[in-house]
Amino acid sequence: MELSEVRHADFRENGFMVVRNVLPPDEVATLRRRADEIISDVETYRQRDTAERQRLQELYKQDVEELPRYNTFAEQPEERITGRYARRGDRVYPVRQRPIDEAAVAAAQASDNPWQRFGSTLDHLADNDAVFRKFAAHPNVVKVLRELLAPNLKLWFDHLYNKPPYNDGGPYGGANRFHQDGFFQFSRRSVTCWIALDEVTEANGCFHYVPIAADYGQVRFDEGVAEELTAERLEHTVLVTLKPGDAAFHDRWTMHATGPNETDQHRRGWAMHYCDAESQFGNFANDDPWWEHAYYQSPDGVHIRDNIVAGNRRYLLVAGQEFPGCV
Numbered sequence: 520m521e522l523s524e525v526r527h528a529d530f531r532e533n534g535f536m537v538v539r540n541v542l543p544p545d546e547v548a549t550l551r552r553r554a555d556e557i558i559s560d561v562e563t564y565r566q567r568d569t570a571e572r573q574r575l576q577e578l579y580k581q582d583v584e585e586l587p588r589y590n591t592f593a594e595q596p597e598e599r600i601t602g603r604y605a606r607r608g609d610r611v612y613p614v615r616q617r618p619i620d621e622a623a624v625a626a627a628q629a630s631d632n633p634w635q636r637f638g639s640t641l642d643h644l645a646d647n648d649a650v651f652r653k654f655a656a657h658p659n660v661v662k663v664l665r666e667l668l669a670p671n672l673k674l675w676f677d678h679l680y681n682k683p684p685y686n687d688g689g690p691y692g693g694a695n696r697f698h699q700d701g702f703f704q705f706s707r708r709s710v711t712c713w714i715a716l717d718e719v720t721e722a723n724g725c726f727h728y729v730p731i732a733a734d735y736g737q738v739r740f741d742e743g744v745a746e747e748l749t750a751e752r753l754e755h756t757v758l759v760t761l762k763p764g765d766a767a768f769h770d771r772w773t774m775h776a777t778g779p780n781e782t783d784q785h786r787r788g789w790a791m792h793y794c795d796a797e798s799q800f801g802n803f804a805n806d807d808p809w810w811e812h813a814y815y816q817s818p819d820g821v822h823i824r825d826n827i828v829a830g831n832r833r834y835l836l837v838a839g840q841e842f843p844g845c846v
């Protein structure tokens with residue numbers, strides 16, 4: 520389905536949509552409990568995940584040429600665009616609106632609750648955990664995705680984001696900079712579903728969406744972002760707040776960021792990235808050589824890009840059927 524064919528006017532015109540109560544409270548509680556168990560021994564979780572991915576990478580190693588890639592990641596000084604947004608070179612991000620509460624940071628660091636200290640992501644939950652895997656195919660999520668994307672659907676990558684209190688790490692001071700999920704390795708559109716596990720407010724790192732109505736299409740990541748995100752366009756940014764169990768869905772071209780957490784409580788959301796099961800896997804970006812990679816799909820369905828497993832180890836069919844020669 521093309522974006523213009525989506526029947527939800529909100530999504531079709533803006534590139535994103537919020538669906539309230541996708542998961543009822545008891546199901547959110549189940550996910551939180553499972554996430555708590557995983558975070559309590561996160562090192563073991565990560566070691567197992569990495570070992571399994573390395574095993575597959577060894578098994579399916581291809582003789583591929585390393586393409587020269589120029590470094591786009593040199594950080595530059597911060598310049599304000601508006602009161603709410605700044606840029607470093609071509610990377611644009613929401614800025615902190617109030618000073619960091621150092622006492623709250625110290626309390627979070629001393630807390631028994633690992634989420635108060637964990638400033639990172641838990642990746643590939645659907646690969647490694649039966650509870651998360653089942654929820655990735657939840658009928659409420661699948662129903663919406665069928666209306667936004669395709670009748671045949673696969674989850675190809677998932678990760679849980681946590682922002683601890685007053686997170687300030689990295690070059691963007693705890694924000695996640697504006698980007699498109701893109702996923703240029705698919706021949707067809709993809710859609711992200713992000714489910715809130717905690718309440719998400721303007722103060723603790725909500726989504727900032729740039730409505731797609733201006734039709735910016737694929738923007739070169741990261742070179743083209745600041746050119747698109749002028750002060751004028753940033754005035755139209757929409758801040759999306761969510762209750763636990765609500766979900767934000769966005770299209771692959773929709774530019775979005777999340778702000779820093781400016782509260783004393785952590786904020787979690789589970790991002791699930793879905794593709795059309797009729798997509799092919801390969802080079803489907805623009806003509807820019809920067810986007811060219813070596814793609815390989817093993818006979819048993821492992822997707823490899825430049826000798827690294829691309830996304831999850833298994834692309835999980837959540838609706839409809841699989842197709843030969845496709846993801």
Ligand SMILES: O=C(O)CCC(=O)C(=O)O
Pocket residue numbers: 680695700711713724775776777788790
């Ligand atoms: O949870 C976040 O802070 C970032 C989410 C995001 O950017 C995404 O899911 O694409």
